[in-house]
Amino acid sequence: xxTTIRTLNTSIILSMIFFTSMIKADEAxxxxxxxxxxxxxxxxNFIQYVVDKAGTEVQESRGLLKAxxxxxxxxxxxxxxxxxxxxxxxNVIVYxxxxxxxxxxxxxxxxxxxxxxxxxxxxxxxxDSYVVHHKQWDDTINQYILMPKSEESLFExxxxxxxxxxxxxxxxSDSLGQKSTIGFNDAKINTGxxxxxxxxxxxxxxxxxRELAQ
Numbered sequence: 001x002x003t004t005i006r007t008l009n010t011s012i013i014l015s016m017i018f019f020t021s022m023i024k025a026d027e028a029x030x031x032x033x034x035x036x037x038x039x040x041x042x043x044x045n046f047i048q049y050v051v052d053k054a055g056t057e058v059q060e061s062r063g064l065l066k067a068x069x070x071x072x073x074x075x076x077x078x079x080x081x082x083x084x085x086x087x088x089x090x091n092v093i094v095y096x097x098x099x100x101x102x103x104x105x106x107x108x109x110x111x112x113x114x115x116x117x118x119x120x121x122x123x124x125x126x127x128d129s130y131v132v133h134h135k136q137w138d139d140t141i142n143q144y145i146l147m148p149k150s151e152e153s154l155f156e157x158x159x160x161x162x163x164x165x166x167x168x169x170x171x172x173s174d175s176l177g178q179k180s181t182i183g184f185n186d187a188k189i190n191t192g193x194x195x196x197x198x199x200x201x202x203x204x205x206x207x208x209x210r211e212l213a214q
Contacts, residue, residue, distance in 0.1 A: 026127070026132070027134075028132040028133055028134035028144065029126055029127045029130070029132040031134050031142075031144075032123075032126060032132055032134065032144045032146075032160070033123050033124060033126050033127075035142070035162060035165060036118060036123040036126075037123060038165050038190075039119065039165065039167065039189060039190070040068065040069050040190050041066075041067065041068040041069070041189070041190055041191065041192070041193045042065065042066070042067050042068075042119055042167070042187060042188070042189055042190075043064075043065070043066045043187070043188045043191065043193060044064075044065050044184040044185065044186060044187035044188070045062070045063070045064055045065075045184070045185050045186050046062065046063055046064070046065050046182050046183065046184050046185075047060070047061070047062050047182070047183050047185075048060070048061045048062070048063075048077075048180060048181065048182045048183075049180070049181045050178060050179070050180045050181075051178070051179050052177065052178055053176065053177030053178065058178075059081070061077050061078065061081055062077075062078050063075065063076045063077040063078050064076045065119070065184065066193060066197055066198065067119030067120045068120060068193045068195070068197075068198070069119075069120050069121075070089065070120060070121075070122065071087060071088070071089025071090075071107070071120050071121070072087065072088065072089060072120055072193075072195065072197075072198040073085070073086065073087040073119060073120045073198070074086045074087075074197070074198050074200070081098075082096075082097050082098060083095065083096055083097075084097075084200065086198060086200040087107065087120070087198070088198055088199070088200075089107065090106065090107055091104055091105065091106055091107060092104070092105045092106075092107060093200055093202065095200070095202060095203075095206070097203075099207075100205065100206050100207055101206065101207045101208075101209065102202045102206050102207070102208050102209070103208075103209045103210075103211060104208060104209070104210045104211065105210075105211045106211075118160070118167075126146075128149075129148065129149060129150070130146040130147060130148055130149060130158075131146070131147045131149060132144055132145070132146055132147075133145040133147075140163055140164050141161065141162070141163060142161070142162045143159065143160070143161050143162075144159070144160045144162075145157060145158070145159050145160075146158040146159075146160070154174065155172045155173060155174050155175075156173045156174060156175055157172070157173045158170065158171070158172050159171040159172075165189070166184075166187050166189060167184060167187070168183065168184055168185075168187075169181065169182065169183050169184065170182045170184075
């Protein structure tokens, strides 16, 4: 179960990384693009809950998110399922301390045609990958539901909730009925994160697997 959850979490995070080119976008999509484009950098703590099809909680985890456009991303999940996922815009590193293993994957053209990183990708391409629905609860709370157009997507729906222009929650549902809720707190927006905040050195002795671009 632990390995399955770890793999699913990796897939969820990586599935947020890349966008395709936009052909056209409706009003809801344009509204989300405008909101995301205001978010040039973010640093926030997160707490993630995962429940199975029956509604039983199978995991709770906490950690730190950092992201900066264009292409810089850092996600650190604390123990006991510790994991680091970091992108410098050229490569994505997935590091599992417990397994003493790191996977390095090039940000290739093929990866650019998968769902995009909401925090650091080019969100102008949003409309080609997702159908977007928008609901405004009041003057500050806005909710967007993204439905992937591709049948090969890693999730069936992605829900984003904003308080003003700050992303406070993400909810993902997959084809197996598993749901993941990620809440963000203590968010710092557009504070001028330095690029070196996304540098990551793979610890000595780690088994490194390099996946070549297709």
